[in-house]
Amino acid sequence: MIEAFGEYRYTKTHEWVRREEDGSVTVGITAHAEELLGDMVYIQLPEVGQNLSAEEECGVVESVKAASDIYAPLAGEVVEVNLSLDVSPESINKDPYGEGWILRLRPTEPADFDALMNRAAYATLVAEEEH
Amino acid sequence: MVDFAGWEMPLHYGSQLDEHHRVRRAAGMFDVSHMTVVDLHGSRVREFLRWLLANDVDRLRLPGKALYSCLLNPQGEVLDDLIAYFLTENWFRLVVNAATRSKDLTWIKARAAEVEGVEVWERTDLAMVAVQGPEAREKVLALLFGRFATTAAGLVAFQGIAGDGVRTDWFVGRTGYTGEDGFEVILPATSAPDFWEALRAAGVAPCGLGARDTLRLEAGMNLYGNDMDESVTPLESGLSWTVAFAPSDRDFIGRSALEAQRKAGVPRKLVGLVLQGRGVMRHGQTVMVPGVGNGIITSGGFSPTLEQSIAFARVPTATSTECQVEIRGQWLPARVVKTPFVRFGKPQFI
Numbered sequence: 496m497i498e499a500f501g502e503y504r505y506t507k508t509h510e511w512v513r514r515e516e517d518g519s520v521t522v523g524i525t526a527h528a529e530e531l532l533g534d535m536v537y538i539q540l541p542e543v544g545q546n547l548s549a550e551e552e553c554g555v556v557e558s559v560k561a562a563s564d565i566y567a568p569l570a571g572e573v574v575e576v577n578l579s580l581d582v583s584p585e586s587i588n589k590d591p592y593g594e595g596w597i598l599r600l601r602p603t604e605p606a607d608f609d610a611l612m613n614r615a616a617y618a619t620l621v622a623e624e625e626h
Numbered sequence: 627m628v629d630f631a632g633w634e635m636p637l638h639y640g641s642q643l644d645e646h647h648r649v650r651r652a653a654g655m656f657d658v659s660h661m662t663v664v665d666l667h668g669s670r671v672r673e674f675l676r677w678l679l680a681n682d683v684d685r686l687r688l689p690g691k692a693l694y695s696c697l698l699n700p701q702g703e704v705l706d707d708l709i710a711y712f713l714t715e716n717w718f719r720l721v722v723n724a725a726t727r728s729k730d731l732t733w734i735k736a737r738a739a740e741v742e743g744v745e746v747w748e749r750t751d752l753a754m755v756a757v758q759g760p761e762a763r764e765k766v767l768a769l770l771f772g773r774f775a776t777t778a779a780g781l782v783a784f785q786g787i788a789g790d791g792v793r794t795d796w797f798v799g800r801t802g803y804t805g806e807d808g809f810e811v812i813l814p815a816t817s818a819p820d821f822w823e824a825l826r827a828a829g830v831a832p833c834g835l836g837a838r839d840t841l842r843l844e845a846g847m848n849l850y851g852n853d854m855d856e857s858v859t860p861l862e863s864g865l866s867w868t869v870a871f872a873p874s875d876r877d878f879i880g881r882s883a884l885e886a887q888r889k890a891g892v893p894r895k896l897v898g899l900v901l902q903g904r905g906v907m908r909h910g911q912t913v914m915v916p917g918v919g920n921g922i923i924t925s926g927g928f929s930p931t932l933e934q935s936i937a938f939a940r941v942p943t944a945t946s947t948e949c950q951v952e953i954r955g956q957w958l959p960a961r962v963v964k965t966p967f968v969r970f971g972k973p974q975f976i
Contacts, residue, residue, distance in 0.1 A: 533836065
């Protein structure tokens with residue numbers, strides 16, 4: 496899995512966030528999260544056009560083990576959702592940062608992205624959780 | 627890796643869904659060495675087991691033939707479920723669960739001490755590998771030799787054979803916990819790693835606890851601790867078929883309690899459920915049967931073969947075909963179906 500440094504940010508609820516060229520952000524869940532959850536079976540996606548506040552519950556990933564909520568990493572409008580997850584939820588396990596992307600947001604405040612946790616901070620969080 | 631009844635075991639070897647499909651389509655293997663192998667020797671073993679077990683070992687006449695039975699307490703409640711093999715008139719083998727090992731051994735030894743001529747030996751020197759799937763038997767047979775291999779190839783369903791000569795401590799049973807054909811191989815623990823590697827080299831996929839659970843659930847097979855325990859009888863657990871009330875002159879531990887329950891009317895039953903729509907039913911969720919009452923999900927999960935959620939539920943006996951299950955704060959409809967959900971790889975209903 497290639498995560499280009501500097502382009503990815505993370506949340507404490509184990510979402511990753513990637514800023515795109517057009518200013519929108521793509522959101523998914525991290526490899527750490529999908530490993531803990533196991534094989535995905537159902538994904539509940541938000542609606543395109545939905546307006547979300549930061550940390551608002553916007554979907555659910557359900558695995559063989561458990562259901563887990565997805566939280567909006569920052570405030571914004573949902574501009575696209577990954578409908579292929581309806582047919583292939585396992586993309587989240589096989590390619591969590593690529594084919595397994597979940598939604599794309601147009602942030603209300605683009606600078607909110609820079610305030611999110613970077614890779615090093617997320618790695619520290621994961622290491623702490625594993626104790 | 628997780629702690630399963632004191633044993634460190636893998637949930638999966640990569641993907642439990644892939645492992646599940648491998649067993650249904652080709653061959654997969656499970657290290658089930660956590661299971662407890664108990665050998666009973668002596669001149670009165672058959673008679674003893676006819677008293678000890680709810681199913682009747684008198685049905686076992688063909689050497690190697692096995693049956694599935696509950697082990698009950700005098701109140702008719704389930705102490706464990708197990709497989710019993712008839713090997714010779716003086717030797718029967720039981721395979722019981724890991725979580726109940728200590729309880730079962732204490733119980734069996736105490737009951738055996740009440741009769742003469744029955745010795746109880748726990749076989750801690752043995753490991754066990756279950757190889758399951760349409761290609762499973764051929765993969766195992768290719769690794770056996772001589773007469774042992776020939777006899778193993780001729781086993782019918784629910785029959786086992788012990789090895790001889792060099793392979794005295796080997797045992798092959800045409801049994802399993804997946805609903806597929808296959809073998810459960812019991813062998814000296816020292817021989818198990820090489821056997822496992824040889825199977826892996828032959829293309830058999832290692833499979834973990836996750837797939838083990840989804841396979842047995844699809845196959846309609848109970849899990850002790852979830853679907854039954856010491857608070858219920860086999861009649862409330864979908865296991866009436868494992869209780870041999872006939873012949874009526876065979877007394878067994880728990881018989882009178884079960885007869886009383888039958889006479890009074892068994893209040894609850896274990897049924898199969900299929901969720902209508904998206905979501906996953908899980909152990910402990912509430913079941914509501916309109917006009918009848920409430921029940922509970924005892925085992926639940928996602929069926930990889932059916933691509934929807936299936937479960938066992940303990941519900942009031944009057945339940946017919948529909949119910950609702952409380953999942954994450956919502957009531958979702960489920961249909962009551964006869965199990966198994968899947969047979970020889972095929973869904974049993976639309």
